[in-house]
Amino acid sequence: MFYRIAEQIAELPFSVWVSTSTWIWPTMEILHFVGLSLLLGSLLIIDLRMAGYLSAIQASLIERLLPWTLVGFGMNLVTGVLFFVGDPTRYIVNVGFQIKILLILIAGLNAIFYYWRVRSTIGAWDPDVAPPLIARTIAYVSISTWTAVLLLGRLIPYVGTG
Amino acid sequence: MFEWLEYTSVALWVGQSSWGYPFLLSLHAIGLAIVAGLFSMRDLSLLGLIRGLTPAPLLSLSRLAWVGFLINAVSGGLLFCSQATVFVESKPFLLKLVFIACGMITASIIQTHLRESIPTSRNRLPRDCKTIFLAASSLMMWFLAITSGRLIAYA
Numbered sequence: 193m194f195y196r197i198a199e200q201i202a203e204l205p206f207s208v209w210v211s212t213s214t215w216i217w218p219t220m221e222i223l224h225f226v227g228l229s230l231l232l233g234s235l236l237i238i239d240l241r242m243a244g245y246l247s248a249i250q251a252s253l254i255e256r257l258l259p260w261t262l263v264g265f266g267m268n269l270v271t272g273v274l275f276f277v278g279d280p281t282r283y284i285v286n287v288g289f290q291i292k293i294l295l296i297l298i299a300g301l302n303a304i305f306y307y308w309r310v311r312s313t314i315g316a317w318d319p320d321v322a323p324p325l326i327a328r329t330i331a332y333v334s335i336s337t338w339t340a341v342l343l344l345g346r347l348i349p350y351v352g353t354g
Numbered sequence: 355m356f357e358w359l360e361y362t363s364v365a366l367w368v369g370q371s372s373w374g375y376p377f378l379l380s381l382h383a384i385g386l387a388i389v390a391g392l393f394s395m396r397d398l399s400l401l402g403l404i405r406g407l408t409p410a411p412l413l414s415l416s417r418l419a420w421v422g423f424l425i426n427a428v429s430g431g432l433l434f435c436s437q438a439t440v441f442v443e444s445k446p447f448l449l450k451l452v453f454i455a456c457g458m459i460t461a462s463i464i465q466t467h468l469r470e471s472i473p474t475s476r477n478r479l480p481r482d483c484k485t486i487f488l489a490a491s492s493l494m495m496w497f498l499a500i501t502s503g504r505l506i507a508y509a
Contacts, residue, residue, distance in 0.1 A: 222504045226387070226497065231393020237415065246411055253406040257395070260404065342387060343380045350376040 198280035210278030219276065222270040226272065228342060231264030235338055242310075242331035244322035251317045288351040290343040299337040306330050356438035365435035375436065381429040386503075388422025390496045393461060400464070400479055400489035408477045409468045414467055423458065447509045450502040457495035464488050 201207055210216050234238045234257040240246045241254060276283050310327045317323055323331075359365055368374040392415050397405040434441050443445045467488065471480045479485070 216507050218504060222501050225500045225504060228383075229387055229390040229394060229496070229500070231391075232387035233393075233395045236391060236418075237395060238387065246414065248408070248411045248414070250406055253404075256404055256406050260395070260398065297393060342383050346380040346383045347376055 194284050195281065198284040201277055201280040204277070207277050207280065210274055216274075220274055224268055224271040224275075225266045227267030229264070230260050231268065232338060232342065234258070234264065235334060236258040239331040239335040242323055242327045243335075244328060247319060251314045251319070251323070254314060255311075274284075283348075285350055286351065288344045288348040292341055292348070295337050295341045295344065299334060299341065302330055302333045302337065304333075356401055356442050359435050359438040360439040361436060364450070365431065368432050368436035375433070378429045378433050380427070382426055382433065385422045385424075385426035385429060386500070388420050390421065390500060392419040393457070393496055394493060396464070397493045399490040400485050401493075402481070407479065409472050410477075412479070413465060413468055415470075416461065419461070428490060441506075444506055444509055446502040446505040450499050451504070453495050453499035453502060457492060457499060460488055460495060464492065486490060 237246070237249070238254050238257050238261070241249050241251065305326075310324075310330060313324065313327075322328065360369075368378060395404065396407075396412055396415060396419075398404045399412060420424065464485075467485065
């Protein structure tokens, strides 16, 4: 079923335009890499702080960095959707792509957990004590899933097509 | 010399094993995220767009970014060996090296500037013209390094 939908997307004039235009694809790749740098750069600081490292950093910085994480994610969501629309039948059957999407969903659930259980407690953290266990767990899940997302994204051109 | 590099045993391993090249590319992407990611957070802080970072933790983060640089110097060096004769003639690749060199030199200047500012800064980041100029140039260098790196495949 998914493959049939992908085939229909591939026939859209927009899809043909994305995949055949000379400059769209490389421009999107550049933006996708800039986005991943913003996403992972800000998350690395956030996750290290939430895991209990870099204790010299005020915990309130987490909330100031998150907008940049979201900017990076937004850039990569838009460019990522365009990649998919430009070449849907190749992505839909790619194992690397499938696992990558699954991991992004897990990372998204993890982020929801952060907003639900951790965000409101940050103001009360003692700078001399490690953050609560739930915050540390969310930090480790976040950094490992996003690193894996990055690895799998880079492997898409090299892994099997299912 | 570049031909000789391509025939060293490590270059042959990278080029011929089915996992060598993709593995190093992935490692290179992680290193990129650490270097360009952390340096851009530093630059955005110096430009006043992220508030709350003070000089001392910014210097620790810069040290971590140098670890990312090391990962990429090694993975990039190995990727280069496998196709040395191709890379050495690629204009985007050579430009990328120039931008990275400028980015790392700017990083050293920023680190020295931050370290010197600590005694008088009262735990605040410097806000002078030199800082703004350095941060903006650094952001531009990393953007251009990423751009030329991506274009290697198209030239």
